[in-house]
Amino acid sequence: MASATLTSSSSSVFTSFHKSPLRPSTPLRFVCKSQTLDQDQDQDQALPLVLHDALDASGLDTKHVRAAREGFRSQIGRLGAVERDTSISVNRRIDLAKTALYIAAEDDSLISHSSVPLPVDAFVDRLDDLSMGFCSHYGASVAPSSPEAFLGALERFLYQDKGFRRAKVSSLSDPRALYLHSVLTHRSGSAVMLSLIYAELLKMLRLWSLLSFDVEIYCPHDLVSLPRGYNKKKSRVSDQPHILTTQALLVKMLKNLKDAFWPFQNDPTKSLFLRAAHAARCTSGPTNMGESGFERASAKAAQHRLERGVWTSVRLGDMRRALSACERLIQMEFDLDELRDYSILLYHCGFYEESMQYMKAYLTSRADKPLNQEGPSKALRDLEDEAVEKLMMRLNLISMEDTHTRPSYFRSFLSNCSEPW
Template sequence: MATAAAAAPSPSPSPPLPPPPPPCCSPPSQCVKLLRAPPPPANFTRSSPPQHRSRRHRSRAICCAGSSPQFGAGDLKFALHDALDSLGVDTTHAREARKKYCSQIGNFSDIERETSISINRGVDLGKTALYIAAEDDSLVSHSSVPLPVEAFIQRLDDLSMGYCSHYNSRFKSSPQTFLDSLDKYLYVRKGFRRSSAKGLLDFRSLYLHSVLTHRSGSAAMLSLIYSESLKMLRLWGLLNFDVEIFFPRDLEGLPRGYDKQKSKESDQPHILTSQALLVQILRDLKGAFWPFQHNRNESLFLRAAQAANCSDRSNAGEESGFQLASTKAAQYRLDRGVWTTVRLGDMRRALAGA
């Protein structure tokens, strides 16, 4: 999925928009002018958590391309989808998922991009991650039915509802007791666990809908689920202190909440912003599906460049026959228009992650 950037200044006499932040990954295929999220309606009450109040408040976005001040969703241009359409692949559901993804990230303001994922904002990170999954699912399955995003959003909401029903006595306890009970609920009662380094080859750990189903996910996915639970508890008025999420930088740690008032300077590298979370999700997918899987210490570009020469020039003396054969096989498949293989990546999803 391409990351949206802020819109270029309009030629009209209106004051110019601030420059966009530096790109976090590949160049965007469209740009979005951002509007702030409206405040909740006057009749919104922070009481018990009925389901019909879940995820109701959304920001709006006005999209623009080039010097055009405004255009519709149908004007978005996606090179990957156009290429697949030219090959006879139906990308209807994939395009729709990408448009909805762009609509979500269009709600980002410059401040919200750098805001911690533990704070409720106009961008629904849960839906955004599910639109990423919906696009990839359509690209791979060619199903006539799109991924049921709303059903998995309901699963996210049900997680928070389940915590409320089992741990309502913890709401008036100390912050540490409250967070300990949330950890126990997610990682013990519900059984969410961190996928191993080798487990990243199990691509289900990289998609939110699969993690909600199989309870095994990457650090980014577990952090997202933790933050969505906090968001709903905050919307229902059950969280009365500031929480931060500790994002593990090792291969085994679990995301956990802590009282922000007790945070230390050493906690700063473990705070994940909203933009950084989406970048991490896309980077994980792009790396996982890149067809040239040997020598993971090299960048994706160098892996492709080495494959073009059918050799790893930087390590020619130690190059194994398996690596050379894998490189030649990947090149051969792509030359013949074969996008995917069981063991060596999937170029469609790698490009979608770009």
């Protein structure tokens, strides 16, 4: 996607923050510039998604990256209010497996030098083969059985016969646990990814008329348990927090990627935004409080590797994949905080004007919006608001300068390097 326009749910497009302030109660929506727009809409004032155009400007081929993002956008475009809150075990409107594979395909193209895109259809076929494998092993014997026996056989096939398992705690930031194609290959993944595979098996079994009862998937919140299916008729109120809706699954998937590749990995007690604000010196207190000399030396070494084109998750993550995750979360229209987080990443990349636009969108949209009761504590929110204020002051000062000079590391975050390591 070359760029996008921030609009309300009505037909009008907001082309100016001053003339048409965003309504907090109205969901945010991004529309591709390539889509048909009214003649009176000023595209020059559109609020852009930056990553793909920045890669183009760095001389990188973004054909496969853009194609994968368009596939993702076309899938989430089918999400209405009802579909967003539909359980993944009964979802029929959006192809969750393809959506997850489009996410993987874009990120694969971002970091690889391959001229061949990730074979999305081949991995969809692999999921279908998994369903066929269950039918050939257990289909005839479990079809007339009780729901408990049927689901027990399905889980025995998935977790014992095929060996799918939860990724180890130390490997949760390993991309192989967070991308569907890698989980299908290595049989190890996050609870969200295993729940998605479970849901895809149920979908195919339902299509083949082998599933005659309603199933819910229990997605565990701990670090070791496996997703389990159960008869929906036996649902309890306590099960509700563990039921993944279509929106919840996609948001968790993208936030896991955002967490894993966030370029500022120090101090996990802080939010991602505060870590980035701390690196930009937009927070109070010493900049290296509590860090040892060894930790600072490790951070510098990781920074040096990044500048040479070696992507690492040691303290410094992957700016391209972090930006990509932020952009897709913004397109999901789920949480206003994504505008703020994207803004500070753009600031670190030297896109000061775009950073200011997104921060203004965040502040205007949040003006009359009540705080999310499930979000950060008031103390943490106050720290974040203080950092936002300091960042806006700095962006305003930068905007008054005659020229905007990007930092020296700008190109290293987004461009490839000929050195393999």
